[in-house]
Amino acid sequence: MPRTRSEVVGRAVRTAIRNPGRTVLTMLGLAIGVGAFLAMVSFGTGARSSVMEQFEILGTRVVYIWTNMNRRDFGGTARPLTDADVDALLRDSMTIERVAPRITEVQNLKSADRTYPTKVTGTSPDFVRIREWPMLMGGMFDETDVRQRAKVAVIGTTVARELFGRLDPVGQTITIGANLPCRIIGVLISKGQQTTGEDMDEIVLIPASTYEAFLGTPIGYHELMVQVRDLSLLETAMVEAVPIMRRSHRLAEIEQDDFRMASPAQAAQLARFVSNILTGLLVGIAAVSLLVGGIGVMNIQLVSVAERTQEIGIRSAIGASPRQILMQFLAEAVVLSFTGSLAGVALGWIASTLVARAMAWSGNLSLLTMAGAALFGTSVGVAFGYLPARRAAQLEPIEALRHE
Amino acid sequence: MSDFSIVEAQGIRKVFPNMSAPVLDGVSLTVDSGDIVALMGPSGSGKSTLMNILGCLDGPSDGSYSLGGKDVSTLSSRERAWVRLHYIGFVFQSFHLISDHTVLENVTLPLYYAGVDRHEREARAVELIERVGLGHRLNHRPAQLSGGEKQRVAIARAVSGAPRVLLADEPTGALDTKTGNAVMELLLEIHEARALTLIIVTHDPEVAEFCHRKVFLRDGKIVPRGGRHAANA
Numbered sequence: 038m039p040r041t042r043s044e045v046v047g048r049a050v051r052t053a054i055r056n057p058g059r060t061v062l063t064m065l066g067l068a069i070g071v072g073a074f075l076a077m078v079s080f081g082t083g084a085r086s087s088v089m090e091q092f093e094i095l096g097t098r099v100v101y102i103w104t105n106m107n108r109r110d111f112g113g114t115a116r117p118l119t120d121a122d123v124d125a126l127l128r129d130s131m132t133i134e135r136v137a138p139r140i141t142e143v144q145n146l147k148s149a150d151r152t153y154p155t156k157v158t159g160t161s162p163d164f165v166r167i168r169e170w171p172m173l174m175g176g177m178f179d180e181t182d183v184r185q186r187a188k189v190a191v192i193g194t195t196v197a198r199e200l201f202g203r204l205d206p207v208g209q210t211i212t213i214g215a216n217l218p219c220r221i222i223g224v225l226i227s228k229g230q231q232t233t234g235e236d237m238d239e240i241v242l243i244p245a246s247t248y249e250a251f252l253g254t255p256i257g258y259h260e261l262m263v264q265v266r267d268l269s270l271l272e273t274a275m276v277e278a279v280p281i282m283r284r285s286h287r288l289a290e291i292e293q294d295d296f297r298m299a300s301p302a303q304a305a306q307l308a309r310f311v312s313n314i315l316t317g318l319l320v321g322i323a324a325v326s327l328l329v330g331g332i333g334v335m336n337i338q339l340v341s342v343a344e345r346t347q348e349i350g351i352r353s354a355i356g357a358s359p360r361q362i363l364m365q366f367l368a369e370a371v372v373l374s375f376t377g378s379l380a381g382v383a384l385g386w387i388a389s390t391l392v393a394r395a396m397a398w399s400g401n402l403s404l405l406t407m408a409g410a411a412l413f414g415t416s417v418g419v420a421f422g423y424l425p426a427r428r429a430a431q432l433e434p435i436e437a438l439r440h441e
Numbered sequence: 442m443s444d445f446s447i448v449e450a451q452g453i454r455k456v457f458p459n460m461s462a463p464v465l466d467g468v469s470l471t472v473d474s475g476d477i478v479a480l481m482g483p484s485g486s487g488k489s490t491l492m493n494i495l496g497c498l499d500g501p502s503d504g505s506y507s508l509g510g511k512d513v514s515t516l517s518s519r520e521r522a523w524v525r526l527h528y529i530g531f532v533f534q535s536f537h538l539i540s541d542h543t544v545l546e547n548v549t550l551p552l553y554y555a556g557v558d559r560h561e562r563e564a565r566a567v568e569l570i571e572r573v574g575l576g577h578r579l580n581h582r583p584a585q586l587s588g589g590e591k592q593r594v595a596i597a598r599a600v601s602g603a604p605r606v607l608l609a610d611e612p613t614g615a616l617d618t619k620t621g622n623a624v625m626e627l628l629l630e631i632h633e634a635r636a637l638t639l640i641i642v643t644h645d646p647e648v649a650e651f652c653h654r655k656v657f658l659r660d661g662k663i664v665p666r667g668g669r670h671a672a673n674a
Contacts, residue, residue: 044559055541351537354498356526356602357554358519433518434498438537 049368053376059341064377066333071381071414072388074323078406079389081316083398088312091231092305096168100263100275102282103297106256115295116286117257120245125285126263132274134266137163138245138258146241147212148200155196157213157241159248165191165225167264175207175223183244188251190219193238194227217251219243271302330377331417338370338425349429350437359430366426367419374418378411385410447605447638448472448495453504455490455661464490466661467504474605477632477639479649482658489610491658492642496529496608497521509605526554530599530637532628534611536591538583544570544594545579551602562601569597573627589620593627600631607632609641613648625651 053060102122105115123136137160144157158164165177178189190211197206206221213219228237248254265274275298282296342349349362357365389402448471455465464487472478482488493499494506497513500521506514513524530551531537538547545563548570552562570576573593575586583591592612599607609628613621625648632639641652649655657664 044553052541347537348539351539352550352554353522354496354525354531354537355551355554355598356522356529358522358526360519361554435493438498438533 045364045368046372049365049372052369053372059337060373063334063337063341063373064380066330066337067327067374067377067414067418068330068380068384070323070327070330070333070417071378071410072384073326074320074413075382075385075402075407075410076388076392077319077323078316078410079385079402080392081312081319083389083393083396085309085312085316087396087398088308089305092301092308094168094228094231094237096262096264097302098265098268098271099167099302100265100271100278100298100300102261102263102278103299104257104259105295105297107259114292117254118259118261118296119257122258122261122282122285125281126261126278129281129284130274130277132265132270132277133263135163135167135264137161137167137262137264139164139260139262140245140248140254140258142252144214144241144252146196146200148209151200153196153199155199155239155241157243157248157252159243159245159252159254161245163264164242164262167262170228171226173224173226174205175221177223178242178244183246186246186250187244188217188219188247189222189243191223191225191242192221193225193240195236195238196241197224213241213243214252217247219247268302271300275300327414327417330381330414331421334370334374334377334418335421335424338366338422339428341369342366342425342429345429346432346437346440349432350434350440353432353434354438362432363426363430366429367422370419370422370426371415374415374422375411377418378414381414382407382411445474446471447474447509448506448640449508450495450501450506451504453491453494453501453506455487455494455499456502462661463502464661465494465501468658468661468663469504470495470656470663472638472640474638475636476654477629477652478641479652479655480640480642480658481644481649481655483644486658487661488642488658492608492610492640495606495640496531497524526551526602528605530602530604530607532592532595532599532607532609532612534614536583536588536595536615538591538594538598540583543580543582544575544586547583547594548598548601550598555602566597566601569601570594572631573597587620588616589623592616592620592624596624596627596631600635600637603635604637606638606640609639611643611645612641613643613645618647621645621648 102118104118106117108115118138120138123138126133126136139158139160141156141158143154146153146155161183162177162179173194177191178187182189190213192206200206200211201209206224209221210218211221225238225240230236245258263274263278265271278298279294283294286295288295352362386402386407450468450470453465453468454463456463468491480488480492494501497508497516500516501514504514505512508524508528513521516524539550542550545566548566549562552565567576567579570579573596575590575593578586578590583594586594612628613624616624628639629651631637641648643649657666
């Protein structure tokens with residue numbers, strides 16, 4: 038027997054280097070397989086975390102109740118969402134922690150020297166608590182401001198830039214619509230763009246009471262943002278809220294709900310479910326490509342054994358045992374599979390980094406995943422390299438020698 | 442010259458499944474240690490098959506064969522590999538060097554399989570390569586060598602594992618007369634220096650002239666005299 042394993046491997050490396058064409062061909066399939074596998078894992082997790090991020094922007098443990106006032110099919114029978122509904126929900130539900138009303142319409146904004154039309158929202162201080170939206174500068178208006186219909190506004194970074202450029206907007210005054218001057222008391226931290234392309238920072242918040250008094254709320258609030266005490270209470274809250282809203286709207290039993298209700302958390306659950314299936318599918322496809330890579334190793338190794346039949350015969354005539362021949366070809370399979378898998382990890386890493394950058398996903402290939410893929414690729418290669426190696430070991434020396 | 446028998450074959454038969462007549466039909470051959478024997482005969486006479494059996498590349502269908510006093514006629518393929526490694530060296534007509542190995546690597550191969558450590562096997566191989574006059578070609582590939590040089594490398598490789606028996610199958614068959622004679626002289630030199638038993642398969646009477654003894658084979662049997670026709674076939 039050869040003295041050391043490292044010498045067997047060293048010889049396999051030398052053989053690989055001396056036959057570059059064959060080496061590259063063998064490695065190629067496996068490299069692509071491992072690369073595809075990693076890329077798919079990365080795309081799957083990247084897409085999923087990106088989807089989840091989008092839902093988190095809309096608030097976790099949040100239920101939205103929308104008015105049907107603006108829907109024609111209700112023929113004017115729907116009742117508006119009002120402060121009475123907010124109070125009823127807070128009073129009668131065991132599961133609801135906060136409720137923020139919201140009315141949003143496009144208004145013309147004017148600073149000292151610029152105008153900018155954008156969406157203005159009337160709401161309560163709970164809006165930023167429910168959205169878990171911290172301030173960049175200044176502060177949010179409070180309950181006193183709401184009670185006093187204070188002429189104050191909190192704006193997003195896009196609005197600040199459009200109206201004030203690089204100036205500090207806090208303390209400045211803007212005019213909303215025809216004649217509502219508001220002092221800016223805070224700027225919200227930037228949340229960037231949603232996948233829909235909506236700019237989250239294009240936002241102006243004023244107290245709902247101020248909105249109602251100076252801009253008017255002909256159809257009531259557009260929406261009530263309801264925050265549940267705990268994510269696990271979400272379903273209960275949605276069941277509980279329906280009769281409270283119906284009572285508050287004094288709906289008769291035969292009448293249908295004049296509001297709509299949905300939760301991003303529910304949609305998030307569905308999205309998570311769907312993206313898990315998709316990830317599984319992608320990884321499944323990638324696993325098949327890895328398998329094909331393994332079969333590639335087997336094919337090239339089989340061709341290599343056939344090509345080198347005479348060499349095997351010579352080695353055998355010299356006195357190499359079947360086991361030594363087997364080890365030689367297995368070592369070659371190990372070396373080729375390992376290098377091929379490493380190349381695959383590099384390919385996968387490049388692909389996932391490029392895609393992550395293009396899609397603004399966070400880098401998500403862990404060292405463990407890459408090491409796992411390399412190990413898996415190597416095992417596949419070696420497993421498929423065994424058959425050709427055994428075939429080489431079982432060759433009859435005379436037959437092999439005679440082979441041209 | 443020692444006088445004990447290194448090769449003792451008794452009633453060797455070899456039958457191949459798809460052939461009606463046996464290729465070897467009761468061949469008995471004894472070769473003394475240190476002898477030089479020419480194995481001659483027309484093609485199809487069975488001399489290659491006999492060489493394969495004597496070289497433990499194949500086993501006989503029937504009969505007994507002992508090598509160095511040990512019965513080797515019923516060994517497994519793994520055991521035959523061991524016997525080849527330690528007892529036998531081969532020289533082939535078409536050299537059979539490994540093409541992607543250097544001269545040095547080719548010659549060290551038997552020592553590698555025998556588990557000799559790298560340092561020692563390289564030292565022994567270099568000495569042998571110098572002995573066959575190719576010390577300046579250690580790191581050349583077979584493709585960079587002439588036919589005569591290739592055969593010298595093959596001879597160095599065949600004896601690097603210190604075998605007892607050297608089997609040469611038409612060692613000069615692919616070489617011109619002058620180179621062939623030089624190779625024969627080298628074989629005889631090595632035989633002398635290493636106290637080898639040399640069995641040469643050939644149908645070249647000039648090669649046979651170098652040998653102590655000629656054995657003629659025809660139709661799978663040893664015949665007393667080859668005669669001119671058999672030797673030239």
